[in-house]
Amino acid sequence: xxxxxxxxxxxxxxxxxYADMLKKHGYQVSAxxxxxxxADAFRTRLPDLALLDIGxxxxxxxxxxxxxxxxxxxxxxxxxxxxxxxxxxxxxxxxRMGADDYLTKSASLPExxxxxxxLFRRAxxxxxxxxxxxxxxxxxxxxxxxxxQAGWSGKSVDLTLTEFWLVHSLARxxxxxxxxxxxxxxxxxxxxxxxxxxxxxxxxxxxQVVDGAFAAIESVYGLGYRWNP
Amino acid sequence: xxxxxxxxxxxxxxxxxYADMLKKHGYQVSAxxxxxxxADAFRTRLPDLALLDIGxxxxxxxxxxxxxxxxxxxxxxxxxxxxxxxxxxxxxxxxRMGADDYLTKSASLPExxxxxxxLFRRAxxxxxxxxxxxxxxxxxxxxxxxxxQAGWSGKSVDLTLTEFWLVHSLARxxxxxxxxxxxxxxxxxxxxxxxxxxxxxxxxxxxQVVDGAFAAIESVYGLGYRWNP
DNA sequence: ATGAATGATGGCAAACCTGTGGCAGCCGGC
DNA sequence: GCCGGCTGCCACAGGTTTGCCATCATTCAT
Numbered sequence: 001x002x003x004x005x006x007x008x009x010x011x012x013x014x015x016x017x018y019a020d021m022l023k024k025h026g027y028q029v030s031a032x033x034x035x036x037x038x039a040d041a042f043r044t045r046l047p048d049l050a051l052l053d054i055g056x057x058x059x060x061x062x063x064x065x066x067x068x069x070x071x072x073x074x075x076x077x078x079x080x081x082x083x084x085x086x087x088x089x090x091x092x093x094x095x096r097m098g099a100d101d102y103l104t105k106s107a108s109l110p111e112x113x114x115x116x117x118x119l120f121r122r123a124x125x126x127x128x129x130x131x132x133x134x135x136x137x138x139x140x141x142x143x144x145x146x147x148x149q150a151g152w153s154g155k156s157v158d159l160t161l162t163e164f165w166l167v168h169s170l171a172r173x174x175x176x177x178x179x180x181x182x183x184x185x186x187x188x189x190x191x192x193x194x195x196x197x198x199x200x201x202x203x204x205x206x207x208q209v210v211d212g213a214f215a216a217i218e219s220v221y222g223l224g225y226r227w228n229p
Numbered sequence: 230x231x232x233x234x235x236x237x238x239x240x241x242x243x244x245x246x247y248a249d250m251l252k253k254h255g256y257q258v259s260a261x262x263x264x265x266x267x268a269d270a271f272r273t274r275l276p277d278l279a280l281l282d283i284g285x286x287x288x289x290x291x292x293x294x295x296x297x298x299x300x301x302x303x304x305x306x307x308x309x310x311x312x313x314x315x316x317x318x319x320x321x322x323x324x325r326m327g328a329d330d331y332l333t334k335s336a337s338l339p340e341x342x343x344x345x346x347x348l349f350r351r352a353x354x355x356x357x358x359x360x361x362x363x364x365x366x367x368x369x370x371x372x373x374x375x376x377x378q379a380g381w382s383g384k385s386v387d388l389t390l391t392e393f394w395l396v397h398s399l400a401r402x403x404x405x406x407x408x409x410x411x412x413x414x415x416x417x418x419x420x421x422x423x424x425x426x427x428x429x430x431x432x433x434x435x436x437q438v439v440d441g442a443f444a445a446i447e448s449v450y451g452l453g454y455r456w457n458p
Numbered sequence: 459a460t461g462a463a464t465g466a467t468g469g470c471a472a473a474c475c476t477g478t479g480g481c482a483g484c485c486g487g488c
Numbered sequence: 489g490c491c492g493g494c495t496g497c498c499a500c501a502g503g504t505t506t507g508c509c510a511t512c513a514t515t516c517a518t
Contacts, residue, residue, distance in 0.1 A: 076354055088337050095343040100351055101330070108317050114324040122329055125305055125355055146405045148452060160505060161451035185273055195507050197465060202506095204466095219465065221515055389494060424496050426476060431494095433477095448476065450504065 002028040003120065006047035008038045008066060009082070010057045014105070018051070018082070021109055022116075035062040039069055046074055049116060049123075052099075054083040054090060064097055071098040076126055078119045082112070138171045139229055141216065155210045162187050163203050166196075170217060170227040179224035200225060231410060232349065233257045235276035237267045237295060238311070239286045243334070247280070247311070250338055251345075264291040268298055275303055278345065278352075281328075283312040283319060293326055300327040305355055307348045311341070353414075357401075367400045368458055370445065384439045391416050392432050395425075399446060399456040408453035429454060 005027045009015040012033070019029045030047065032038035034057050042050075050070055056062030067079055080101040081094045091102045101115050136143040140153035148164055150157045159167060169186035170178055178186075180196045187199075200217060207214040218226045234256045238244040241262070248258045259276065261267035264285050271279075279299055285291030296308055309330040310323040320331045330344055365372040369382035377393050379386045388396060398415030399407055407415075409425045416428075429446060436443040447455045 088339055092339050092343040095347040098350070100347060110317055110321050114321040118324040118329060121327070122351060126358070146402070147455070148406045148449060162506075182273060189506090191507060194465090194509080198467090198507070201466065201468095221464065391495075418495090420496060421498095423476090423498075427478090427496070430477065430479095450475065 002026055003048040004028045004030065005116070006038065006042070006050045007031045008033075008035070008050070008056065008063065009053040010034065010055070011053075018112075021113075025113055033057070035059055035066050038066060042070060042073065046070075046077060049078040049080070049120065051080050051082050051116075054081060054085055054094070064093065067094070067097050067099055076123065078123045080115065080119065082107075136168065136171065138174055138227065139216075140211075141167075141171055143168055143171065152207055152210050152214070157206055157210055159203070159206060162189060163199060163206070166199055167203060170225060174227045174229045177220045177223050177226045183224065231255060231257045232277040233259065234278045234280060234345070235259050235261065235267065235271070236280045236311075237261045237264070237285065237292065238280075238282040239263065239284070240282075247341075250342075254342055256345075262286070264288055264295050267295060271299060271302060275299075275306060278307040278309070278348065280309050280311050280345075283310060283314055283323070293322065296323070296326050296328055305352065307352045309344065309348065311336075365397065365400065367403055367456065368445075369440075370396075370400055372397055372400065381436055381439050381443070386435055386439055388432065388435060391418060392428060392435070395428055396432060399454055403456045403458040406449045406452050406455045412453065425453075 005022050007015060007018055007022070007029060009018065009031070010033055015031050015033065019031045022029045030041065032041060050066075052063040052066055054061060054063035056066075059065070063081060063083065067081070070077055070079055079099045080103060081099050082103045082105065083090070084105045086104045086106070094102045100119055103112060103115065107115075134144065134146050136145065142151040143164070144150075145168070148161070150159045150164060150167060165187035166183055169183055180193045183196055184190060189195075200219075204214065204217055207216070216228050218228045220226050232255075234251050236244060236247055236251070236258060238247065238260070239262050244260050244262065248260045251258045259270065261270060262285075279295075281292040281295055283290060283292035285295075288294070292310060292312065296310070299306055299308055308328045309332060310328050311332045311334065312319070313334045315333045315335070323331045329348055332341060332344065336344075363374055365374065371380040372393070373379075374397070377388075377390060379388045379393060379396060394416035395412055398412055409422045412425055413419055429448075433443065433446055436445070445457050447457045449455050
C-alpha cells in the first residue's frame with residue numbers, strides 16, 4: 001500500500017504542483033488549502049507524513065498551529081515545513097515546535113523528494129523491531145544493559161559500574177584480545193595501566209565467589225585480556 | 230551521561246569551532262580529522278550522533294564512505310552531513326546514502342543546533358516508544374496520567390508535577406536504570422544533578438508516609454535510580 | 459637458565475556518590 | 489503585601505568505589 005502524504009498549502013498552483021510531483025513518485029497525496037480543513041481531516045485519519053506551509057490564507061502562522069495540533073495527535077508523525085519564509089527565526093521555531101525538517105520553496109524537487117524519503121526511512125525504524133540489544137549472553141554470562149545487572153549461570157553478580165563496562169567490553173567479542181587502552185575507552189576512564197589490572201583482579205574475585213572455577217578472563221602477556229568462551 | 234556528538238572535519242579551525250559550539254550547548258564532543266581515525270574510534274564506541282564533512286583531506290568522498298560504514302554499524306545512528314558542497318547532486322547522494330540531514334557550511338549556528346536537537350528528538354522515539362496509556366499500574370503503584378495523581382496500594386500520594394514525572398519515568402520500565410540526565414529529560418527540567426537527588430529524597434518521603442516499608446526506588450551507585458518491582 | 463618486563467595481590471587513602479537538613483528564590487493565592 | 493508550597497542548590501556526613509603502590513609471582517627473550 002502506498003504511503004500517504006498530506007500537503008497543506010494555500011496557493012492553489014503551488015499545491016497542485018507539489019501534489020503532482022509527489023503522486024508521480026508513488027505517494028498517495030491529500031491536499032488541503034487551510035488549517036481547518038486539514039485539521040478536520042487529520043482527526044479522522046493521520047497521513048504518513050505532513051508537508052506544511054506556514055502562512056495559510058488569513059493565518060500567517062497557521063502552519064505552526066497545525067504542527068502543534070499534529071504533534072499532540074502523534075509524537076512520531078513525520079512533519080516537514082515547506083515555506084517561502086527563509087528566516088533563521090522561522091526555521092528554528094519550526095524545528096523547536098516539533099517538525100522534523102524545514103525546507104524553503106527554493107529547495108529543488110530532487111531535494112524535497114530525497115528529504116521526504118530520508119525521513120520515511122527513519123520513521124520506518126519505529127515500525128520494525130529497533131534491534132535494541134538489551135541483554136548480552138555469552139555462555140553462562142548474562143549482561144542486562146538496561147538494568148546494569150550481571151549474572152553467571154543464573155546467579156547474579158554485583159559489579160560496580162566500571163567493572164560492568166569492563167566485562168561488557170571483554171565479553172562483547174569473545175576471544176578478541178583487548179589491550180588496556182581499549183578497555184579504558186570502553187569503561188570511559190583514563191587511568192594507569194596498573195589500575196586496569198586491579199579492576200580485573202576485583203572482577204575475577206567477584207565471579208569466583210559465585211563459581212570457584214571461573215576462568216573466563218584470560219591474561220594475554222604483553223597485550224591485555226581476552227574473554228574465553 | 231551527556232549525549233556524545235562526533236564531528237569529522239579536516240579543517241582544524243572549522244573543526245575546533247564547531248566542537249566548541251557543541252560543547253557549549255552541553256554535548257560531549259569527539260572530533261576527528263580523517264576517515265581512518267574516525268572509523269577506528271567508531272568501531273570501539275559509537276557516538277549518539279555523527280556530523281560528517283564530505284571531503285576529508287586526501288579523500289574527496291571520505292565522508293560518504295564513512296557514512297556507509299556507520300550505517301553498516303547502526304541503522305539508527307543519526308547522521309548529518311555538514312559540508313561546503315552545495316550541489317543538489319551531493320545533497321541527494323548524501324541522503325540516499327543513509328544520512329538524516331544535509332547542511333551546508335552557510336547554515337547558521339542556531340540552525341545547526343536546531344536540526345541536531347530535532348534529530349535527537351526523533352531518535353529518542355526509538356529508545357522510549359511513546360506511551361499513550363491513561364493509567365500506569367506497577368504493583369501497588371498507580372499513576373493516573375490524565376489527572377496527574379499517584380496512588381500506592383489504594384492510598385493516594387500527593388506528588389508535585391515534577392515529582393510525578395520522575396516517578397513516571399522510573400516506573401515506566403521497572404528495573405531499568407535511569408541516569409540523572411534521562412530523568413531530567415523525562416521531567417522536562419534542566420537542573421543540577423544534586424537537584425535530582427533532592428527530588429528523589431522528597432518522593433521517597435512522601436511514599437513512606439503512606440507505607441513505612443516503601444523501597445521501590447533503588448539508588449544505583451554511579452548511575453542513577455531504578456524502580457524495583 | 460637468567461634477567462627484565464609484565465601481571466597478580468593485598469592494602470590504603472583519595473575521590474566520588476548519595477542522603478539529609480536547610481535555606482533562598484519564585485510564583486500564585488489570599 | 490504576605491504567606492505557603494514548590495523548586496533548586498549547597499554543605500556536611502557517611503559509605504562506596506576507585507586509583508595506585510609495594511611486593512610477590514609469572515612469563516618471555518636472550
